[in-house]
Amino acid sequence: MTDLSNIDISDNREDLICYGFDSSFVLGVNPALVAWPRSVEEISRLLKYALEKDMSIVPRGAGTAMTGAAMPLRSNTMVISLEKMRKLLDINTKNMSVLVEPGILNGTLQKELFCLNFFYPPDPSSLNFCTLGGNVATNAGGPRAVKYGVTRDYVMELEAVLVDGTIIRCGGKTHKRVVGYDIKNLLIGSEGTLAIVTKIRLKILPLPEDVVTLLVSFQDTADAAATINKVLSSNIIPRTLEFIDKGCIKAVQSYKPNLITEAPSALLIIEIDGNIPTIKREAERVVAICNQFKGNAVLAADVYSRELIWDTRRSISPALYNLKKCKTNEDIVVPRDRIPEILLDISKISEENNTDILCFGHAGDGNIHVNILTDSREGQDKEKLERILKRLFEATLKLGGSISGEHGIGVTKAPFLSMEIPDRQITLMKEIKRVFDPQDRLNPGKIFQV
Numbered sequence: 001m002t003d004l005s006n007i008d009i010s011d012n013r014e015d016l017i018c019y020g021f022d023s024s025f026v027l028g029v030n031p032a033l034v035a036w037p038r039s040v041e042e043i044s045r046l047l048k049y050a051l052e053k054d055m056s057i058v059p060r061g062a063g064t065a066m067t068g069a070a071m072p073l074r075s076n077t078m079v080i081s082l083e084k085m086r087k088l089l090d091i092n093t094k095n096m097s098v099l100v101e102p103g104i105l106n107g108t109l110q111k112e113l114f115c116l117n118f119f120y121p122p123d124p125s126s127l128n129f130c131t132l133g134g135n136v137a138t139n140a141g142g143p144r145a146v147k148y149g150v151t152r153d154y155v156m157e158l159e160a161v162l163v164d165g166t167i168i169r170c171g172g173k174t175h176k177r178v179v180g181y182d183i184k185n186l187l188i189g190s191e192g193t194l195a196i197v198t199k200i201r202l203k204i205l206p207l208p209e210d211v212v213t214l215l216v217s218f219q220d221t222a223d224a225a226a227t228i229n230k231v232l233s234s235n236i237i238p239r240t241l242e243f244i245d246k247g248c249i250k251a252v253q254s255y256k257p258n259l260i261t262e263a264p265s266a267l268l269i270i271e272i273d274g275n276i277p278t279i280k281r282e283a284e285r286v287v288a289i290c291n292q293f294k295g296n297a298v299l300a301a302d303v304y305s306r307e308l309i310w311d312t313r314r315s316i317s318p319a320l321y322n323l324k325k326c327k328t329n330e331d332i333v334v335p336r337d338r339i340p341e342i343l344l345d346i347s348k349i350s351e352e353n354n355t356d357i358l359c360f361g362h363a364g365d366g367n368i369h370v371n372i373l374t375d376s377r378e379g380q381d382k383e384k385l386e387r388i389l390k391r392l393f394e395a396t397l398k399l400g401g402s403i404s405g406e407h408g409i410g411v412t413k414a415p416f417l418s419m420e421i422p423d424r425q426i427t428l429m430k431e432i433k434r435v436f437d438p439q440d441r442l443n444p445g446k447i448f449q450v
């Protein structure tokens, strides 16, 4: 039997309860064991032990997954929490790369890099409490994705442990490479179902000379949607273009009253970064577009005002929990030019079902967070929720979109996978899963419905 001495593990009930759910608040089951390894060798030993004991394994970062991806579904599960592997191992400004352990918070890396005049572009709104390992496993995006892309665009190399305890390295220190099948990219976004990521080498970029932040208010949502289209087709690439609807604004107003004082129907947060003369010119053009659609643009005068605007944006998700007992957050994405249509579809679905559906999100890349508020997830509410989700995904796919722009599939969207992915491709995916994990022990029940 593999020796687990010197590895932090617990089967105390209070620990097991803490690792039996994630931010989806869909109930999983408590695991049988939680482990907090501090090295890749410890993870390798834990996986060998799990094999001997026929246990399932759920790798876990900070548990901010919105899809149930980080929670166990079987009781004989070992949760491997990466939260104690949080070292920033190397910063190489000449190669413009960093090497990190998976449990480091995204926000911690951002702060370290800022001091060196560099930045790591993917910035999920959860950056202050989600891990880079979780970001890799979900291919996380964020507000800056509209200009800079998502996690996958920045991962150069991964070290990972396979289900039998074998340690592999894929990718490397170079900024490009084309050698055989790309296993590194297969692991990115695989939601902990293929391997456990234990080291990550990421590209970093020099900080832009300056950033302009505009908060634009509209009395009519259609005008905000038209502005998004117009800005994106004006040969300007904003670094963020975020949308917030009336319901979300109201929720933030009652959650943190000092953040927004007026009551518009929609807000856009538009940021442009780059060289000072260029962004000044571009900001003037963006303000003119906003005015054309009756938007009132206010410029953040300093770092403090910019932070206040982002505090507003990042408060939406917690604020929505105050409105109703259950919030189901979907992250659909449509082609950028179809945003006005999907917003109209969503408001129709909301009316038809007599249910509050509130929207905000990364409109610049067509990615809208759709929040369905219900009193429960049981009985009639459950049926209604299923009906709404089906209608939402049908409308999204009809516009050429996808059912997930950044959160992934996890458990909650597994029943809808086949709406988007043809059967032959699902079979191919399942065959890949079997190659990595023949006994289905790594994060079972995720992505594919059981």
Ligand SMILES: Cc1cc2nc3c(=O)[nH]c(=O)nc-3n(C[C@H](O)[C@H](O)[C@H](O)COP(=O)(O)OP(=O)(O)OC[C@H]3O[C@@H](n4cnc5c(N)ncnc54)[C@H](O)[C@@H]3O)c2cc1C
Pocket: 022, 023, 058, 059, 060, 061, 062, 063, 064, 065, 066, 069, 070, 082, 102, 123, 124, 125, 126, 129, 130, 131, 132, 133, 134, 135, 136, 137, 138, 139, 140, 141, 142, 143, 190, 191, 192, 193, 195, 196, 197, 198, 317, 318, 406, 407, 443
């Ligand atoms: C308020 C809020 C705002 C959010 N905003 C965004 C956003 O803007 N953009 C966005 O993309 N997401 C967002 N999310 C979702 C979530 O933060 C991301 O999916 C994030 O990447 C998850 O990181 P985590 O460390 O919490 O991972 P967890 O939730 O712990 O795990 C997520 C998945 O990754 C797997 N995993 C974790 N670590 C590893 C590892 N080392 N090796 C292998 N698999 C692993 C888990 O098994 C699970 O499948 C938000 C969530 C919240 C609560």
